[in-house]
Every structure is written in C-alpha cells, then in structure tokens.
Amino acid sequence: MIKSITESPLYRIINPRSIAIFGASNNFSRMGSIILSSVQALGYEGAIYPIHPTEKVVRGLKAYPTIADLPEIPDLAIIVLPTEIVCRTINECGRKGIRHAVVVSGGFRETGAEGARLQKELEAIADNYGMRFLGPNCLGVANPHLKFNPTPLRAEGPAGFVGLASQSGSFVTQMFNYLHRHGLGFSTALSVGNEANIDLVDCLQYLAVCPNTKVIAIYVEGISRGRQFVETAKEISLHKPIVALYVGGSEMGKRAGLSHTGSIAGPDELYEGVFRQCGIIRARSITELFDFALALGRLPRPQGNRVIVQTHSGGPGATAADACGTAGLVLPPLSPETVDKLRPLIPHTASTANPVDMTFSKNQADDFYKIPDLLLQEKDADMLMVYFVSPGVFIERLLNDSGMAPELARQETQKIIDELTNAFLSLRSLHHKPIVGYTYQSIDEGIIKKLLERGFPVYEDAERAARSLAALIRYYTMRDRRSRATRGSG
Amino acid sequence: MIKSITESPLYRIINPRSIAIFGASNNFSRMGSIILSSVQALGYEGAIYPIHPTEKVVRGLKAYPTIADLPEIPDLAIIVLPTEIVCRTINECGRKGIRHAVVVSGGFRETGAEGARLQKELEAIADNYGMRFLGPNCLGVANPHLKFNPTPLRAEGPAGFVGLASQSGSFVTQMFNYLHRHGLGFSTALSVGNEANIDLVDCLQYLAVCPNTKVIAIYVEGISRGRQFVETAKEISLHKPIVALYVGGSEMGKRAGLSHTGSIAGPDELYEGVFRQCGIIRARSITELFDFALALGRLPRPQGNRVIVQTHSGGPGATAADACGTAGLVLPPLSPETVDKLRPLIPHTASTANPVDMTFSKNQADDFYKIPDLLLQEKDADMLMVYFVSPGVFIERLLNDSGMAPELARQETQKIIDELTNAFLSLRSLHHKPIVGYTYQSIDEGIIKKLLERGFPVYEDAERAARSLAALIRYYTMRDRRSRATRGSG
Numbered sequence: 005m006i007k008s009i010t011e012s013p014l015y016r017i018i019n020p021r022s023i024a025i026f027g028a029s030n031n032f033s034r035m036g037s038i039i040l041s042s043v044q045a046l047g048y049e050g051a052i053y054p055i056h057p058t059e060k061v062v063r064g065l066k067a068y069p070t071i072a073d074l075p076e077i078p079d080l081a082i083i084v085l086p087t088e089i090v091c092r093t094i095n096e097c098g099r100k101g102i103r104h105a106v107v108v109s110g111g112f113r114e115t116g117a118e119g120a121r122l123q124k125e126l127e128a129i130a131d132n133y134g135m136r137f138l139g140p141n142c143l144g145v146a147n148p149h150l151k152f153n154p155t156p157l158r159a160e161g162p163a164g165f166v167g168l169a170s171q172s173g174s175f176v177t178q179m180f181n182y183l184h185r186h187g188l189g190f191s192t193a194l195s196v197g198n199e200a201n202i203d204l205v206d207c208l209q210y211l212a213v214c215p216n217t218k219v220i221a222i223y224v225e226g227i228s229r230g231r232q233f234v235e236t237a238k239e240i241s242l243h244k245p246i247v248a249l250y251v252g253g254s255e256m257g258k259r260a261g262l263s264h265t266g267s268i269a270g271p272d273e274l275y276e277g278v279f280r281q282c283g284i285i286r287a288r289s290i291t292e293l294f295d296f297a298l299a300l301g302r303l304p305r306p307q308g309n310r311v312i313v314q315t316h317s318g319g320p321g322a323t324a325a326d327a328c329g330t331a332g333l334v335l336p337p338l339s340p341e342t343v344d345k346l347r348p349l350i351p352h353t354a355s356t357a358n359p360v361d362m363t364f365s366k367n368q369a370d371d372f373y374k375i376p377d378l379l380l381q382e383k384d385a386d387m388l389m390v391y392f393v394s395p396g397v398f399i400e401r402l403l404n405d406s407g408m409a410p411e412l413a414r415q416e417t418q419k420i421i422d423e424l425t426n427a428f429l430s431l432r433s434l435h436h437k438p439i440v441g442y443t444y445q446s447i448d449e450g451i452i453k454k455l456l457e458r459g460f461p462v463y464e465d466a467e468r469a470a471r472s473l474a475a476l477i478r479y480y481t482m483r484d485r486r487s488r489a490t491r492g493s494g
Numbered sequence: 495m496i497k498s499i500t501e502s503p504l505y506r507i508i509n510p511r512s513i514a515i516f517g518a519s520n521n522f523s524r525m526g527s528i529i530l531s532s533v534q535a536l537g538y539e540g541a542i543y544p545i546h547p548t549e550k551v552v553r554g555l556k557a558y559p560t561i562a563d564l565p566e567i568p569d570l571a572i573i574v575l576p577t578e579i580v581c582r583t584i585n586e587c588g589r590k591g592i593r594h595a596v597v598v599s600g601g602f603r604e605t606g607a608e609g610a611r612l613q614k615e616l617e618a619i620a621d622n623y624g625m626r627f628l629g630p631n632c633l634g635v636a637n638p639h640l641k642f643n644p645t646p647l648r649a650e651g652p653a654g655f656v657g658l659a660s661q662s663g664s665f666v667t668q669m670f671n672y673l674h675r676h677g678l679g680f681s682t683a684l685s686v687g688n689e690a691n692i693d694l695v696d697c698l699q700y701l702a703v704c705p706n707t708k709v710i711a712i713y714v715e716g717i718s719r720g721r722q723f724v725e726t727a728k729e730i731s732l733h734k735p736i737v738a739l740y741v742g743g744s745e746m747g748k749r750a751g752l753s754h755t756g757s758i759a760g761p762d763e764l765y766e767g768v769f770r771q772c773g774i775i776r777a778r779s780i781t782e783l784f785d786f787a788l789a790l791g792r793l794p795r796p797q798g799n800r801v802i803v804q805t806h807s808g809g810p811g812a813t814a815a816d817a818c819g820t821a822g823l824v825l826p827p828l829s830p831e832t833v834d835k836l837r838p839l840i841p842h843t844a845s846t847a848n849p850v851d852m853t854f855s856k857n858q859a860d861d862f863y864k865i866p867d868l869l870l871q872e873k874d875a876d877m878l879m880v881y882f883v884s885p886g887v888f889i890e891r892l893l894n895d896s897g898m899a900p901e902l903a904r905q906e907t908q909k910i911i912d913e914l915t916n917a918f919l920s921l922r923s924l925h926h927k928p929i930v931g932y933t934y935q936s937i938d939e940g941i942i943k944k945l946l947e948r949g950f951p952v953y954e955d956a957e958r959a960a961r962s963l964a965a966l967i968r969y970y971t972m973r974d975r976r977s978r979a980t981r982g983s984g
Contacts, residue, residue, distance in 0.1 A: 032895035110843045172809020182934045251812045254819025260812035260849050289957035319662020322715055322741045322750040329744025353600045359750050405522035444672045448938050467779035
C-alpha cells in the first residue's frame with residue numbers, strides 16, 4: 005500500500021501537467037480527434053501536444069510531426085493509433101523520456117494469439133524504459149477535478165466522489181450522464197483495458213489515498229493478481245467502502261468477458277467468497293453499483309437496521325415495507341411519545357404504525373419538515389425512508405384552480421418547492437441518521453432533481469432504496485467485525 | 495367467468511354514461527374537488543352532476559342539493575365524503591335508483607373495529623338495493639380510453655394496454671407519469687380499496703375480456719377469495735398474461751398491508767405457489783411489474799430462450815451477457831453464415847462472438863438496420879437485445895466540429911435520429927422475434943424517448959431487459975404446459 009497518491013504509477017496518468025496525443029487530426033470523426041475534442045471541451049489547463057506526421061495544426065493546436073520534436077517531455081502520452089504502429093510509438097515515447105502512457109488502441113490480447121504476442125512486445129518496450137501505462141484496449145482515465153477527460157464522450161455535471169476502476173471503458177465515458185442525473189460524479193475513473201502494465205490492484209491503491217474519492221466502485225470481469233487484490237482490498241475497506249460488480253459469474257458473462265478484455269473469470273461462488281473476505285460490498289447490476297455508491301458516499305453511518313418509512317400513500321408504503329423486510333431491515337413501531345407528537349400533524353385517517361402513512365397532506369410544509377423531524381427524533385429507529393411525489397404539479401394546479409395567472413402560478417410553485425427542499429435538507433445536519441427518498445417520478449425534474457443535485461439520495465424504486473440502505477449497514481457491520489478481528493490479532 | 499365486459503358489475507363503473515359526484519365543491523383543495531378537476535381535465539364526455547348542499551355551481555357545472563333532485567339516474571355515484579355520512583349517502587343513491595358507486599372515503603375496516611362495523615352497514619345498504627361498488631378507501635377507476643379519470647392526479651400520455659387491479663390507489667393515480675415515460679399506459683386501472691363489494695377477482699374477470707387490455711397487472715397485499723382467485727386467474731392466463739407484485743410476503747410487508755387495506759397476507763411461499771399454479775408471472779418490485787407488462791404487451795412470442803446481444807461497448811455487452819445468464823437465457827454463438835455476412839459491416843477489432851461487440855460504429859446507419867437485420871435472421875437465435883447510447887449527442891458534436899452552424903446541426907441531427915429510429919423500428923414487422931433495448935441514458939430524451947413512444951421496449955439496465963425477456967419466456971412456457979395439460983385431461 006502507498007501513503008500518498010504521488011507514490012502511485014497512476015499519479016501522472018491521472019494528474020498530468022502536459023500531454024502528447026497520437027491519433028488526433030483534423031478528421032473530426034477519428035477516435036483520437038474525438039478524445040482531443042473532449043479534453044478541450046472540459047477545459048484541461050495543461051499543455052496539449054498533438055503529434056501528427058503531416059498536419060501542422062490540429063483542432064487549433066500546434067501539432068508536431070514526431071514526439072522527438074516536442075519542446076518539453078510531456079507527463080503523459082495518449083495513444084489512439086492503429087495497432088501495427090503502437091509498439092513503435094511507445095518506443096519513441098520512451099526514447100523521448102516520457103514515463104507514462106494510456107494506450108487506447110485495441111487489437112492485442114483480446115483478439116487472440118497474434119494480439120497477445122504484440123502485447124508482450126509492448127510490455128517489454130515499456131519495461132525497458134521504466135514506463136507505466138494503462139491499457140491497451142482501454143479508454144484510460146477521467147479526472148473531472150482536474151478538468152481532464154480524454155475519453156470519447158464529454159464530461160457532464162460537477163466532479164464527484166466515486167472512484168471507479170473498470171474493466172470496461174464504457175462504464176467510464178458512457179456514465180457521465182447517468183451519474184450526473186443520479187446525483188453522482190466521478191472523483192477519478194479508470195479504464196484498465198487489458199491490464200498489461202497497470203491493473204485493478206494499482207487502481208485500488210491509488211483510489212484508497214485519493215482525497216477526492218469517498219467510495220470506490222469496481223467493475224470486474226476477472227481478477228488476475230488474486231492475492232494482491234485480496235490484501236489490498238482488505239486493507240482499504242477498513243477505511244473506505246468498495247462496491248463491486250462482477251459479471252464473470254454466469255457462463256454467459258464469463259464468455260463475454262473473455263472476448264472483451266481477455267480476462268479469465270472464476271465461478272461466482274469463488275468471487276462471492278473473495279468479496280466477502282475483503283469487506284467488498286457486491287452489487288448485482290450497474291444500477292446497483294452506483295445506487296450503493298450513492299448511499300455509501302452520501303449517508304452517515306447508521307447505528308442499526310431499524311427504518312421508519314414516511315409516506316402519504318399506502319401502496320408505496322407497503323411496497324417499501326416489503327422491500328425493507330426482504331433486504332433484512334426492520335420497521336419498528338413508533339414509540340408512544342412520537343405518536344403523541346405526530347397526531348396533531350396528520351389526518352385522523354392516517355396510520356401511525358410504521359410505515360407512517362399520512363393518507364394525504366394536511367400541510368405540505370409539515371410533510372417536509374415537522375413530520376420527518378419527529379420521525380428522525382424517534383429513539384427506536386436508525387434511518388428514515390421517505391416516499392416522494394413531487395408536490396409541484398399539485399401545488400401549481402391548486403394555484404391555477406384558485407384563479408392565479410399561469411405564469412405567476414409557476415413562479416409561486418417554484419418558490420414553494422425551493423422552500424420545501426431547503427427545509428427538508430436542513431434536517432440532514434440536525435440528525436445524524438441516514439435519510440433516503442424513493443419515487444416513481446422522473447428524476448430529471450421537479451423536487452426530485454433538486455434533491456439529487458443537492459446530494460440527497462432519491463431512488464427510483466422502494467426496492468433500490470431498501471437495498472442501498474442494507475448495503476450501507478452491511479459495509480459498517482463488516483468493517484466493525486473486521487476491525488475487531490484485526491485489533492484482536494494485533 | 496364472463497364472456498363480455500357488459501356482464502361485469504364493473505362495466506358501468508368503468509364505462510359510465512353519466513356520473514354524480516359527492517364531495518366536490520368550489521373549495522379547490524378538497525379531495526372531491528381535485529377528483530372532479532381531473533375528470534374535467536381529461537375531457538370526459540358524459541354528464542357530470544356535482545351534489546352539494548349549498549353551492550349552486552361547482553367548477554362551472556350546475557350542482558344539485560341532493561341526489562333526489564337529479565333530472566336522470568346517473569350510471570355511477572362517486573363518493574368523497576366524511577366517513578360519517580357515507581352510509582346515508584349510499585342509501586339515498588340506492589333510493590334514487592343508482593346501481594353503481596365508487597366509495598373513495600376512508601375510515602372503514604382499515605381503521606379497526608368501529609370502522610369494520612360501519613363497513614358492514616355500508617355493505618348491507620348496497621345489498622338492499624342490489625348496488626355494486628368499489629371501495630371504500632379506494633381511488634376507484636381510471637379508463638383513459640373513455641377519457642374518464644376520477645383520480646386525484648391528472649392522466650398523462652395516451653391510453654394503453656395495461657389493465658391494473660390494485661390494492662393501492664396510489665399505483666393507479668401516481669403511475670400515469672411513470673407509465674407514460676416508460677412507453678406504457680393503462681387500458682383500465684382499478685383501485686379496489688377494502689374490497690367490500692367488488693374485489694380483485696371481479697377485476698380480473700373484467701380485464702380478461704376487456705378488449706383494450708393486453709396484459710393484466712395486479713398489486714396484491716392479500717387475497718380474500720382464494721379459491722375463486724385461483725380458478726379465475728388459471729383460466730385467464732391461458733390467453734392473457736397476468737403479472738403480480740405481492741408485498742405481504744415479508745413480515746414488514748404483511749404488517750404494512752394490514753394497516754393499509756386490512757388485508758390478511760399469507761407467507762411468501764404460499765403466494766409463490768398460488769401464482770405458479772395460476773400461471774401468473776411474479777414481479778419483485780413496482781419497476782418489475784411494469785417492466786414485465788411492457789415486454790408481455792409489446793413483444794411477439796419467442797420461440798426459445800436464445801438471445802443475441804448487440805453492442806458497441808464491451809462492458810455493457812458483458813453485463814448483458816451476465817444478466818441473461820443469471821435470468822436463465824442463453825447466448826448462442828453466431829452461425830458461420832451470419833459471421834460472414836457481418837464481417838464487412840464491422841471494424842476488424844469487433845467481436846463476432848455473442849455479444850456482438852462492434853467496438854465502435856463503422857456506419858451508424860448499419861448499426862440501426864443492416865446489423866440488427868442480420869442478427870434477427872440468425873436461425874440459431876430467438877431474440878435480440880440491443881445496447882443503446884443515443885447517437886444524437888455524438889452526431890451533433892461531429893456536425894458542429896465539421897463547421898456546421900449550431901441550429902442547423904441540431905436540425906440535421908434530429909433528421910438523422912428520426913431516420914435511424916424509423917429504419918430500426920421497421921425491423922419489427924420483418925422479423926417475428928422479440929427485440930428489446932437497454933441503456934443507461936435518460937429515457938426522457940433523444941432516441942430512447944422516441945423508441946419508447948413508438949412502443950419499443952427500452953430498459954434502463956441490462957438486468958431489467960434480461961429479466962423481462964425471461965418473464966416473457968416464462969409466461970409462454972407455463973401457458974403451453976398448462977394448455978397441454980388441459981387438453982390432455984379434457
């Protein structure tokens with residue numbers, strides 16, 4: 005393990021002060037050009053040197069015919085060239101004194117015996133210069149905190165806290181939009197490709213000490229350095245959560261992984277055991293990988309597994325209760341004191357069992373502040389799960405029905421929604437209990453969008469919310485058990 | 495079982511020619527007023543008679559002081575009154591000659607012993623007049639095909655093919671937005687509430703013969719008429735699929751259901767057995783309930799469980815392969831003939847294993863037509879699952895980079911997207927195989943929105959797509975087995 009990111013071979017790959025890019029040209033449909041365009045779009049502030057045999061200017065930047073012509077030794081070379089000339093290019097980079105590279109080009113181990121031979125050659129050249137590189141057959145890296153995104157799709161949304169190490173480049177570049185919409189963002193995302201020189205273990209070590217990373221997510225098709233992986237992950241998960249999606253467990257997933265990055269997968273039970281041993285929280289889909297990351301990165305530590313469900317609708321309440329039950333959470337009854345305080349705030353048809361079902365809103369403001377505040381004070385419960393139907397449509401309709409002009413009604417609604425959001429979110433600093441929301445409405449608008457933007461987790465189904473809370477508990481339970489065991493043996 | 499919807503006690507509740515509404519007033523925040531406003535908003539064309547003791551005009555409609563004053567006997571009475579006066583009102587409706595009602599008011603069996611007594615009284619009064627009613631403690635009905643929506647939230651999107659019978663009113667009125675966004679809509683949705691007079695079994699019988707209903711979805715907290723439920727569902731599922739979400743199976747769900755509608759739930763295994771015996775496809779969340787309904791309502795019958803996954807990204811491909819494997823689907827290798835035809839259309843780095851991973855698009859148009867067309871011709875496969883990253887952002891960026899003016903680039907992109915969508919969707923009528931998409935992008939925009947609007951299922955995760963295809967196969971497999979058994983014993 006390392007103590008600081010500067011010790012990592014990934015440090016200058018993730019935080020380069022200057023880059024050379026091979027394969028970018030004024031033919032804007034080439035992958036190299038597309039990657040350069042992403043780098044420029046996010047506003048990377050280091051020097052950018054396009055290398056091109058004939059073009060003098062590439063996308064407005066002075067281009068150089070060979071790497072030898074550069075005025076300085078860049079921190080990083082990004083190589084997006086045909087397979088045949090990758091080795092030669094890496095050799096030239098090494099000769100120039102470049103010590104870090106991202107090899108985007110494919111056509112290596114993942115394509116069979118000839119490709120594997122070529123990959124060996126590439127490894128030998130790099131070793132010769134002491135050069136460290138990501139790939140080949142990868143999309144490299146995205147570090148939104150440095151405004152550095154050399155991947156095909158443009159970065160969206162603010163930089164975040166999820167450190168991703170992925171055996172798929174798509175889950176780096178194609179997830180910006182998803183993460184942004186779901187209230188998340190990458191701290192750093194790494195696509196490891198064929199892992200010829202830098203692998204998942206190196207990534208874990210970097211992300212463990214990366215100050216922007218609160219939770220590590222990994223996408224795994226197969227792990228090569230098994231023992232090192234286990235040792236590293238075990239140590240990290242004692243202070244930073246790791247969530248993993250493993251897709252090599254089914255016969256279909258295993259074969260797909262093999263043809264994708266050439267990874268050798270193992271039986272599902274084996275990986276299940278490895279993850280448990282390491283204190284890694286396992287996700288069963290991409291959705292769940294980021295759902296769990298959201299909970300682990302945003303929520304305080306729960307003191308137990310007792311949840312109160314707050315709803316104004318019986319069905320969503322019962323669905324949440326069932327989802328909690330299935331996920332291993334418990335819905336305790338409210339204490340008589342809480343019930344007494346709650347009574348004046350809710351209709352007589354309301355249920356003060358748990359789920360607390362208000363049946364309808366006596367007062368919207370109470371739903372967003374007084375009621376959840378009371379429920380968070382309940383000493384017999386550890387977490388709160390709130391069902392949201394964006395009140396915007398409803399409020400605007402009432403204002404319209406009351407005779408208010410449409411434009412004014414819209415503005416007034418917006419103001420009310422902002423106030424409700426502020427009131428609700430202020431509860432987070434008053435109570436140190438995990439609070440999550442769930443909804444069946446669009447996360448792209450109204451109060452749901454506002455809540456997500458402000459770092460409050462809202463899930464698009466009760467099941468997802470319940471499973472995310474369960475993952476949160478699982479993490480701390482494992483960590484405590486392992487901490488005790490470590491102290492016991494130390 | 496009935497042969498035609500007109501034989502059902504629900505017929506005039508779902509298809510009333512005229513309605514009386516109790517509880518609507520010019521106080522626009524009352525539930526009765528809100529419901530009336532929804533009815534007016536969707537444009538119901540039958541006569542609407544608000545009954546109000548003092549107001550002469552309610553929401554622009556002539557109001558009547560008592561039901562006795564009406565000029566005709568309406569088909570349906572909708573009652574949104576305080577609990578205490580519901581029985582008296584139902585009695586007056588009966589005396590007037592009204593034979594169908596929806597009792598929205600709560601405060602009956604779900605609240606305890608006194609409420610249960612009141613409910614018995616309500617039942618006796620209705621029986622006395624031969625009156626049939628939905629509720630109490632329900633949101634009644636929505637029939638978008640008749641533009642009839644007496645529920646609190648406004649209907650959105652076109653009428654659809656999902657017939658819902660729900661022990662939660664929220665899953666009727668709060669799902670319009672969800673269904674519309676996900677390419678679905680209700681044929682008819684029924685909230686059964688406490689099921690005092692009309693229950694889930696009656697709903698099933700109606701939906702079985704409802705010509706607008708292609709698939710039946712049920713939300714269940716507990717079933718009272720067990721034997722009749724089984725007999726009815728068994729018969730229906732031989733010709734129309736039924737999907738069920740049951741939430742009484744966990745201890746938490748059971749308790750929540752009890753306090754919501756007073757339903758008595760049974761152990762999960764019991765319901766699992768009942769559903770299997772009936773040929774009902776079980777969903778494990780609200781999301782899955784409608785995911786399965788989408789597949790069952792939109793897709794042709796698959797001939798087997800062999801899927802081809804088409805992707806241009808390895809990770810989403812491997813994720814889909816694993817999700818298929820986990821869901822019990824098989825990814826067969828492509829036949830040599832298909833591989834030969836495919837080769838010229840894809841890059842040399844592409845994989846012609848299954849998933850077919852193009853790694854990048856040689857030609858967008860081929861991705862949307864020629865390639866899926868070839869894959870659908872593959873005789874060794876029964877279904878196609880396609881990974882979508884909306885090409886819009888990418889195309890627009892290329893056009894911008896090529897120097898096209900932004901507004902023109904936007905229009906041009908829109909035109910290309912429309913053409914790609916049309917080409918892709920034309921494959922549905924050429925091949926009688928199920929085709930689904932999956933994506934991690936927003937379903938609310940771009941090509942994904944277009945595909946959903948035109949009835950093509952796109953799921954927001956590979957896992958959801960794979961599980962929906964598996965549900966489709968499960969339905970037809972069960973149906974065939976039971977058909978054979980029925981014929982064998984007949």
